Amino acid sequence: MRFALMTKDKPGALQTRLDNREAHLAYIADTDVVEMAGPVLDADGQMCGSLIVLEVDDLAAARAWADNDPYAKAGLFSDVTLKAWKKVIG
Template identity: 70%
Template sequence: MRVAVITRDKPNHLQMRVDTREAHLAYIKQTGVVEMAGPFLDADDQMCGSLIVLDVADMTTAEAWAENDPYNKSGLFESVIVSQWKKVIG
């Protein structure tokens, strides 16, 4: 199943994102369940959140993935939404 993980960073936490980015990317590679991902950008073209599409067996796995993401563990996020998602176009 596909699951979208939609996050928004806490205000003024760009440096935390930059500092944690390498661990986040290593986690993506290590887990092997990310189908596509990328940051949201603010009006100044600065990263301010993420959209990550997972290909996992169930919601429990997706929720655990999101919980263990180094970005989340560092306290970067103001909000995290984990929602089943159906690809229709693209």
């Protein structure tokens, strides 16, 4: 199953994102369940959240992946949404 993980960073947390980016990218590579991912940008072009499409067995696995993301462990996010997602185009 695919799940869309959508996050919003806490205000003023760009440095937290930058400090944990290498670990976050390594986690993505190591877990091998991310189909696509990228940062959400604010009006100034700065990273302020994430959109990640996971391909995992179920919602529990998606939640576990999200909870163990180094960004989440660093307390980066003010909001996290996780929804089942169906790929239609692309």
